[in-house]
Amino acid sequence: MLNTYIVEGGIGKCVAFSAIVDALAEKSGEQIQVHTPYHEVFGGNPQVKWVFDAASVPVTDPRIMESANIEFCEPYKSNFIKGTEHLIESYCKLLGVTYDENMRPKLYTDYAKEQAEALLKEAEIEGDYVVVQFTGGQPPMPQNVAGPYMSADPGRNYPHYLAQQVINKLVEENPERTVIHFGLPNEPMYENTKRLDAPFPVWHEIIKGAEGFIGIDSSLNHMAASAKTPGVVVWGSTRFNQFGYPENVNMNFHMDGSWDESKFNPADPRNPLVDPEKIVEAYNRRTKDD
Numbered sequence: 519m520l521n522t523y524i525v526e527g528g529i530g531k532c533v534a535f536s537a538i539v540d541a542l543a544e545k546s547g548e549q550i551q552v553h554t555p556y557h558e559v560f561g562g563n564p565q566v567k568w569v570f571d572a573a574s575v576p577v578t579d580p581r582i583m584e585s586a587n588i589e590f591c592e593p594y595k596s597n598f599i600k601g602t603e604h605l606i607e608s609y610c611k612l613l614g615v616t617y618d619e620n621m622r623p624k625l626y627t628d629y630a631k632e633q634a635e636a637l638l639k640e641a642e643i644e645g646d647y648v649v650v651q652f653t654g655g656q657p658p659m660p661q662n663v664a665g666p667y668m669s670a671d672p673g674r675n676y677p678h679y680l681a682q683q684v685i686n687k688l689v690e691e692n693p694e695r696t697v698i699h700f701g702l703p704n705e706p707m708y709e710n711t712k713r714l715d716a717p718f719p720v721w722h723e724i725i726k727g728a729e730g731f732i733g734i735d736s737s738l739n740h741m742a743a744s745a746k747t748p749g750v751v752v753w754g755s756t757r758f759n760q761f762g763y764p765e766n767v768n769m770n771f772h773m774d775g776s777w778d779e780s781k782f783n784p785a786d787p788r789n790p791l792v793d794p795e796k797i798v799e800a801y802n803r804r805t806k807d808d
Contacts, residue, residue: 520567522551522582523613524590528655528670529718530761531593532556533740536623537606539565541615551585553577558718562626589613601779604760622763623744627719634716634723641712646729647696648688648801652681652752653705654736667704673755674735676790678706683794684732685710691798698724700731700738730805732797735761742766750801754790757782767800774800 523542525535532554539560542550549567552560553575560569568581575582582588591612598608610617638644653676655669669675676684685697689710699713700721707713716724722741725731731742731749735756742749743763750767751758758768759777768774771788772781783789 519546519586520548520551520584521546521587521589522553522585524577524588525552525554525556526572526590526592527594528737529556529559530735530737530740531605532559533623533625533737533744534605534761535609536560536563536625536744537621538609538613538615539563539624541610541621542613545615551582553582556718559625561719562629563624564626598760601757601760623740625719625722625741625744627722630717630719630723634720634727637714637716637720638724638727641714643696643698643712645694645696646692647698647727649698649700649725649728649731649733649738649742649747650681650685650708650711651700651731651733651736651738652676652678652684652708653701654734654738656702656705665704667702667706671755673784673790675754676734676752676792678708680791680794682708684797687794687798688801691802695729698728700733730801732801739763739766748804750797750804752790752792752797755784767804769797769800 525532536559543565549565551568552566553570553572555572557569557571560566593605593608596608596612597603606621607617655671655674685708688697697711699708699711722745725741725747726745728747731738731747733739733751735753739751748765751762753768753770762768769792771791
């Protein structure tokens with residue numbers, strides 16, 4: 519039975535959705551189809567027959583219309599908003615498949631490995647490197663366009679002056695380590711980093727080779743889960759029990775490690791102000807565990 523799934527939202531949500539593709543294909547008994555603004559997320563997936571770019575392919579496309587079922591779900595308009603379900607768990611419940619807490623995003627980007635290696639060589643990045651992301655929450659843009667940066671949720675961002683301290687500490691501890699800045703061209707820049715312009719699949723391959731990552735609640739968090747690269751996520755206005763992964767160190771002003779809803783207050787402006795030294799300590803601890 520051919521099913522097509524309409525997957526909307528930001529790139530992080532689409533990456534998270536990839537975690538249930540295998541379960542959806544098993545449920546339908548054959549490959550599925552996906553209609554999404556982030557078609558690269560599902561490219562190369564052996565369980566996906568067609569992935570349609572929402573920017574150029576209408577949902578009335580004959581290949582979609584021939585589906586036995588065309589299904590759409592929006593976790594943000596479901597029990598998810600109560601604050602207890604993980605995003606992947608919510609997708610499972612809404613689409614009728616069994617949730618497993620070990621489900622993780624699955625991206626298939628081996629075809630971009632050589633391009634990633636060439637980009638790192640061109641940037642003269644050799645040896646250990648860490649990927650960092652401290653701002654996000656904006657739609658992607660053509661790589662050669664630099665409009666004003668506007669985040670859909672500034673409360674998720676880690677303040678620039680603190681992020682710079684994290685970066686400086688990473689470099690101070692290991693001068694041979696390269697800090698790669700994951701972000702779009704119009705986002706704030708940082709000293710002691712290298713920012714690369716790369717398409718999404720290339721970034722996934724770069725993250726695979728990183729010693730670790732430090733990020734916020736954004737796409738890097740979900741891509742690193744697929745790449746099996748450990749790291750630290752600094753959380754501000756969102757719950758890490760819903761968007762995070764337990765293999766990382768999840769930190770906000772009030773807590774890390776395990777979730778305690780009673781301590782969470784998204785209106786508290788201190789939420790993103792996690793001590794930079796504690797972030798680096800957690801990063802070193804987590805990456806050395808492997």
